[in-house]
Amino acid sequence: MSLKLYNSLTSKKEIFKSISGKKVKTYGCGPTVYNSPHLGNFRTFVFYDLLNRVLKMNGYKTETAVNITDIDDKIIDKVNEQKTTLKEVTSKYELSFMELSSSLKILPNNYNPRATDYVNQMIEFIQTLIDNDLAYEMDGNIFFSIEKYPHYGKFVKINDDLEIEDIDLSKKNRSDFTLWKARKEKDGEIFWKSQWGEGRPGWHTECAVMIKTLFNGQLDIHCGGIDLKFPHHENESAQIEAIQKHNLSNYWLHAEHLNVDNEKMSKSLGNFVDVKKLIKENGSNIVRLFLLSAHYRTKVSFNQKKIDDCKKMINKINRFASNIIKSDEKINLKFSEDHNKFIDALNDDLNTPEALGVFFSFVTKMNKKIAENSFNDSDNIKSFIFLKLFNSIFDIIDLDNLQENEIPKEVQDLLVSRQEARDNKDWKLSDNLRDKLSEMGWIVEDSVDGQNLLKKK
RNA sequence: GGCGUCGUACCCAAGUGGUUUAAGGGAUCGGUUUGCAAAACCGCUAUUCGUCGGUUCGAAUCCGACCGACGCCUCCA
Structure with missing residues (x-):
C-alpha cells in the first residue's frame, strides 16, 4: 500500500x-x-x-x-x-x-x-x-x-x-x-x-x-x-x-491537542505536564508509547492510568523480546504478511494504534507457539524482523540487549544455590533467594525448563 | 456569533457502506500450567457504536435534526 x-x-x-x-x-x-x-x-x-x-x-x-x-x-x-x-x-x-x-x-x-x-x-x-x-x-x-x-x-x-x-x-x-x-x-x-x-x-x-x-x-x-x-x-x-x-x-x-481534564494543555491554563519529570518517573519509552498510542488527529486526554497501561504494554513487549534470539540481519530480511499489515497501518495516515494492534496480535500468536513449544527458527527470524521493524517506528525497546548476556557472578551464584534448593524441594530457601534476586533488580521465574532470569527495566 | 473536530465496552483505543454478528491494550472473573508466585495461553465481558429520524438490499460508517465535549476566530504544539 x-x-x-x-x-x-x-x-x-x-x-x-x-x-x-x-x-x-x-x-x-x-x-x-x-x-x-x-x-x-x-x-x-x-x-x-x-x-x-x-x-x-x-x-x-x-x-x-x-x-x-x-x-x-x-x-x-x-x-x-x-x-x-x-x-x-x-x-x-x-x-x-x-x-x-x-x-x-x-x-x-x-x-x-x-x-x-x-x-x-x-x-x-x-x-x-x-x-x-x-x-x-x-x-x-x-x-x-x-x-x-x-x-x-x-x-x-x-x-x-x-x-x-x-x-x-x-x-x-x-x-x-x-x-x-x-x-x-x-x-x-x-x-x-x-x-x-x-x-x-x-x-x-x-x-x-x-x-x-x-x-x-x-x-x-x-x-x-x-x-x-x-x-x-x-x-x-x-x-x-x-x-x-x-x-x-x-x-x-x-x-491534535493533548488535553487535561478535557481542556487543552497549555502554559496559560497552568494544566501542563512537565515532560522532564514524567520521563524521570516513568522512563522515556513509556512517554513515547503514550504519545503514539492514539492517532495523531484525535484529541487525547492525559492521565496517569494511561501511563500505567503503557508501562504494562512495554513489559509485555520486553518479555516477548527476551525470548527472541538476535538473527544475522543480512539473511532473510523478507517481510511476511504480518509485517506488511503493520506497514500498511502506518502508511494509512500514520495509524499507530492500528499498527500496535497488528504488532500485539503477532506477539500473542508467537507467545502461543512458545507456550506450545512449537516456536522454530523461522518464527524467531520473523519475530526478530518484526521487532526491528516495530522499533524503527516506535523505538521503545532495547534491541541490542535482547538477552542479558552479562549476568553478574553474584547473581549467577544465587541462581545455582536456588536451583539446588529447588532440587531439594526447599521451597522456603528458594523463595528467599527469589526475593533477594528481586531486590538486586532481577526477576526469576520458574518454568518447565528451569529458571528464567529477567532484568528489571 | 462564524468556522471546524469529536462522542465506539468497566478504562483506553482502531475501524468510517457488506471480508467486522466491531481490531488491539489494560482491568475483572473463570480455566490450563505451577510447590507457590510470576509469565504465557484459552474462555467470558458492546446483538451494539451519544439520541431520534432518513437514504440503502445492507450503516458504527452516508444525510438531517437534536444533545454533549473540545478547538480555532487574540499568543499558543
Whole structure:
C-alpha cells in the first residue's frame, strides 16, 4: 500500500507524491523558547518524528527542519522580568528542547533554524512584498494586505461581514497581519534596524522566510499543531505564495491537542505536564508509547492510568523480546504478511494504534507457539524482523540487549544455590533467594525448563 | 456569533457502506500450567457504536435534526 496522508488543504486522505523522486522536504513549526516545552508540545514533536520515520520506512530520503522561534513577545516579557538578555533566555530553553527531544528519541533534524539568524532575509522579503504592493506601512509597522491576495482563506472560511465593528484603525483590514513590528519601549534592546525604522519581524514572517531560505520556498510537507492552522499557517502561506508561482507546501499535516481534564494543555491554563519529570518517573519509552498510542488527529486526554497501561504494554513487549534470539540481519530480511499489515497501518495516515494492534496480535500468536513449544527458527527470524521493524517506528525497546548476556557472578551464584534448593524441594530457601534476586533488580521465574532470569527495566 | 473536530465496552483505543454478528491494550472473573508466585495461553465481558429520524438490499460508517465535549476566530504544539 502506498503512503496516504490526511491533507489539511483538502480535508482528505491523499496518496503522497513527492516533488522529486525519493527526496522529501518537511518543515514543522517548533517551540517558542521562553519556557520548557510541555507534554502537549511534545505530542506534536513526536508526531513530526513519526512522520519522518514512516517516510524513511518507505524509502524516502528526508530533509527535515523544525525551527526555533527565538523572537517573540513572551520571550521579551521574560527578558524584562528577569532583567537578562535575549540570548540568555532563548539558549537555555532551546537547550532544554533539544535535550528532551533527544531523550524522547526524536531523530535529529537536518536543520533547527533560529529566527534571529534570518532577520536580514526577513527584511529583504518584507521589502519585496512592499515592492509588489502586497504590504503597507503604518506607524513603523508593516502589514500584509489580504485584499491584494485573493486566495486568502485556504484553511478557513473567512467571513468578511465584521469590518464595521472593527475599531482597530491601525490597519486597513481586520485580517491584515503584521510582517514587521515597530520597536516599542518594552522591547528594550531587542530590535533590529530596517529601512522602516527599528523593530522586529512578525512570527508568520519568521517561518515563511526560513522555509524560503532553506528550501527555496517549496516543501513536500508542512506540519504543525492544529492551533497553528489558522491564522499562522494561513498567513505563512499567504505571504509567500503571493510572490512565488508554486505552493509553499503540497501537504499540510496538523496534530491534535493533548488535553487535561478535557481542556487543552497549555502554559496559560497552568494544566501542563512537565515532560522532564514524567520521563524521570516513568522512563522515556513509556512517554513515547503514550504519545503514539492514539492517532495523531484525535484529541487525547492525559492521565496517569494511561501511563500505567503503557508501562504494562512495554513489559509485555520486553518479555516477548527476551525470548527472541538476535538473527544475522543480512539473511532473510523478507517481510511476511504480518509485517506488511503493520506497514500498511502506518502508511494509512500514520495509524499507530492500528499498527500496535497488528504488532500485539503477532506477539500473542508467537507467545502461543512458545507456550506450545512449537516456536522454530523461522518464527524467531520473523519475530526478530518484526521487532526491528516495530522499533524503527516506535523505538521503545532495547534491541541490542535482547538477552542479558552479562549476568553478574553474584547473581549467577544465587541462581545455582536456588536451583539446588529447588532440587531439594526447599521451597522456603528458594523463595528467599527469589526475593533477594528481586531486590538486586532481577526477576526469576520458574518454568518447565528451569529458571528464567529477567532484568528489571 | 462564524468556522471546524469529536462522542465506539468497566478504562483506553482502531475501524468510517457488506471480508467486522466491531481490531488491539489494560482491568475483572473463570480455566490450563505451577510447590507457590510470576509469565504465557484459552474462555467470558458492546446483538451494539451519544439520541431520534432518513437514504440503502445492507450503516458504527452516508444525510438531517437534536444533545454533549473540545478547538480555532487574540499568543499558543
